[in-house]
Amino acid sequence: MTAARTERTALAETLRSVGPDAPTLCDGWTARDLTAHMVVREARLDASAGIVIPPLAGYTEHVQNSYARRDYGRLVDQFASGPPWYSPFAVLDRFANPAEFFVHHEDVRRASPGWTPRVLDRALESALMAPLKMIGKKGLRSAGARVALTTGDGATVLTAGSGPSVTVTGDLGDLVLFVFGRDQLDLAFDGDPDAVAAVKAAERGL
Template sequence: MSVARRERAALVATMRGTGPDAPTLCEGWSTRDLAAHLVVRERRIDAAPGILIPALAGYTAKVQEQVTAGNDWAELIDKVASGPPAYSPFAVLDPLVNVAEMFIHHEDVRRAGTNWEPRVLDDETVKALTRQVAQFARMTLSKSPARVSLATPDGKVLATAGKGAPVTVTGEPGELLLFAAGREPAQVTLRGDDDAVAALRAARRGL
């Protein structure tokens, strides 16, 4: 089983446990909303572009509301669990594009609760997440008010992006990915000029 599929299964198991009305780190979204988002992303090719393109976001939001209203919780979760259908581009790209998606959204559910701890990840998962850091950084940190270096605790720089005074963000690959995605509970440390660190913390990150 691929890392993406394992993370999907873990996300589904966590969401089944929390139920449809639990909070997530996605602002304004419950677990029901998050499940509907994943269904739209993988099953509604007409609406998925609006997830990334602001001009199309209104249509995507309308479709997501329809998906939420038209499926009960069990149906939504079953659709997430079954993965992308054969007609979806994600059916082929799943091992490549869903590692970060499933990991981040799993943590969105886990870390919105109380008494959470970072998971201990196996080597294959860590390697897969490591490969995602640079790609995410290019998308989310290119307009950063600081020159951000994302580095592991052993000093390996996985990505550099943005302009300005240098700031080094240090953490495990999964935590760096969460930081790049704008998730504030990411377990990272920031080192650099105080003003640059403050500006980076205040800047919007994520997609």
């Protein structure tokens, strides 16, 4: 089983356990809304473009809201079953979805009080490395500092940007969430205070 498939199954289980009205770290979205987003992304090619193209976002939101009104259990089942055969994600699942599912899984988990970090298996960590580097280079390029992302064992996984040096240290999963724009993190920042503040305030994510 691929890392994407394993994380899809784990995320579906979490969505079932928290219920449709559970909060998420995606502003204004409940677990129901997040599930609808993931289903539309894979199953509605006419609407998924609006996820990344702002002029089309209104139509995407309309379609997503219609999916969110469906029975929640069936919606989660549809997500868990994977993309339909006609979706590009049927081919790209193992490459395009590990980070998507990991980040959204943590969006659900970390929105609830008492969340604890989870230990990622080696296959998922490996699958997250490429999107971390791609999104990190893009998002940190204009952070106003030379940013090094470093794991707790001292391995530097990415260096990006220019200016005074800032080192961000934490587990690989938290580094992924950082470059994808999340803030519910357990990270250590080391460097000039003004540069650290600029890195924290930088626009990150897609």
